[in-house]
Amino acid sequence: MGQFRQQPGVNSWTEEVTVELERVCNGEAFRHSKQSARLLRYLVEHSLSGNEEALRERAIGVSLFGRETKYDTNEDSIVRVSAAEVRKRLARHYAEAGEAGPVRLTIPTGSYRVEFQRTGGQPAQAAVKQANWWWLGAAAVVLAAVGASVWAWPKSKVEEFWGPALQDEADVVVSVPHPIVYTFSREVFQRFRGTAASHAQRQIELLTGPPDATIQLKDVVPIQNQYVGLGSAHAISNVAAILAVRKKKYSIKFGGSISFQDIRHGPAVLVGAYANRWTLQLTDDLRFVLADREGAPEIEDRKTGKRWALKGLQPNGRTPEDYVIVSRLFHPKTGKIVIALAGVTQYGTQTAGEFVTDEFLLEEGLKGAPADWKKMNAQFLLHVPVLEGVPGKPEVVERHFW
Numbered sequence: 001m002g003q004f005r006q007q008p009g010v011n012s013w014t015e016e017v018t019v020e021l022e023r024v025c026n027g028e029a030f031r032h033s034k035q036s037a038r039l040l041r042y043l044v045e046h047s048l049s050g051n052e053e054a055l056r057e058r059a060i061g062v063s064l065f066g067r068e069t070k071y072d073t074n075e076d077s078i079v080r081v082s083a084a085e086v087r088k089r090l091a092r093h094y095a096e097a098g099e100a101g102p103v104r105l106t107i108p109t110g111s112y113r114v115e116f117q118r119t120g121g122q123p124a125q126a127a128v129k130q131a132n133w134w135w136l137g138a139a140a141v142v143l144a145a146v147g148a149s150v151w152a153w154p155k156s157k158v159e160e161f162w163g164p165a166l167q168d169e170a171d172v173v174v175s176v177p178h179p180i181v182y183t184f185s186r187e188v189f190q191r192f193r194g195t196a197a198s199h200a201q202r203q204i205e206l207l208t209g210p211p212d213a214t215i216q217l218k219d220v221v222p223i224q225n226q227y228v229g230l231g232s233a234h235a236i237s238n239v240a241a242i243l244a245v246r247k248k249k250y251s252i253k254f255g256g257s258i259s260f261q262d263i264r265h266g267p268a269v270l271v272g273a274y275a276n277r278w279t280l281q282l283t284d285d286l287r288f289v290l291a292d293r294e295g296a297p298e299i300e301d302r303k304t305g306k307r308w309a310l311k312g313l314q315p316n317g318r319t320p321e322d323y324v325i326v327s328r329l330f331h332p333k334t335g336k337i338v339i340a341l342a343g344v345t346q347y348g349t350q351t352a353g354e355f356v357t358d359e360f361l362l363e364e365g366l367k368g369a370p371a372d373w374k375k376m377n378a379q380f381l382l383h384v385p386v387l388e389g390v391p392g393k394p395e396v397v398e399r400h401f402w
Contacts, residue, residue, distance in 0.1 A: 017116050020103040029093035032363055036086050047114040055112045077245050083112060085359045157362040160374050164337040170266030171249040174239060176232055177272035178225045178255035185219040225255045231346025235271045235353025242357045264334050272349055273342035283340050287400050288325045288379050297344045299323050310344055322348035324382040326355055347391040351384045365396050376401045
């Protein structure tokens with residue numbers, strides 16, 4: 001939609017909203033997403049005019065996304081997903097914006113009506129609830145001017161990235177790693193505590209004792225196929241949400257329960273790096289690979305020989321940074337899509353899950369991509385800072401399409 005022009009006599013409240021709308025759309029959160037900015041303009045316009053019919057999900061789908069008049073909104077969630085993206089960008093804008101304007105725009109969950117709030121906490125003026133027919137006339141002119149570009153609104157980057165998996169008739173298989181976890185025998189806990197520790201204590205309390213104390217190997221108990229890392233759990237949650245909202249069936253398989261047959265016959269998402277053997281096997285001949293140097297994990301560029309290591313990685317897995325490889329591959333024999341989300345540590349795997357499900361991050365990652373990238377294999381090498389155990393915004397270090 002074009003910029004709103006105000007005719008003489010339109011109240012100052014409407015003018016303030018218009019100024020704020022332009023401030024938001026020209027801000028960093030919306031500047032690189034024409035789709036989100038266009039949807040926000042549409043919602044603000046019809047919220048100001050009081051046109052409730054235009055704010056219904058089906059009406060938005062028909063007007064902005066080129067859907068058929070009677071399309072099934074339960075099967076096609078494009079409006080809900082796009083509105084969620086706008087809400088996310090609004091939150092980001094107001095979190096990062098410096099000086100606040102006189103009006104704040106919000107879209108409550110479950111609604112497409114924009115609410116306008118004075119930044120001082122005062123409620124919106126009643127004037128915004130009155131129909132403003134000049135705005136409707138202006139909207140008609142703008143729609144006529146942009147015509148085909150509105151009807152042919154392109155799919156989001158998230159939809160394009162996941163397109164081959166969403167369009168495949170087979171269920172998506174999500175492969176989850178099971179790292180080996182170690183604990184100590186009851187006798188060790190009793191020796192250091194001086195009394196028998198309860199089962200709950202052994203689960204949630206750290207074992208402490210003299211730093212030079214010795215423990216025999218028989219007292220170290222390996223635990224297999226019982227735990228999932230936090231980074232993997234975050235990634236699984238993000239992937240499951242993307243698939244569920246688009247009503248795409250999926251199954252989650254843990255540890256060694258996934259076979260090559262699962263990958264062969266349908267789309268697969270491989271979560272995790274060193275603890276997922278399928279990630280290691282299916283990506284070991286790509287350009288960016290998970291490597292190892294004297295027992296320390298790192299990433300290698302097989303084309304240039306360059307390596308990226310975590311210099312601050314501690315024995316307990318804590319690190320001030322992480323590197324990530326996101327791979328999107330068409331299996332050479334079956335053509336089925338395989339998406340691998342591999343962080344060197346848990347923080348990177350969590351970031352990988354966010355990268356492939358976040359519209360803004362994918363837009364950044366796909367800058368400069370070939371026009372037909374959707375039909376190509378791709379790898380993204382990301383670097384992410386970690387502050388107090390929380391991964392920050394990732395930076396794309398390298399992109400590779402083939």
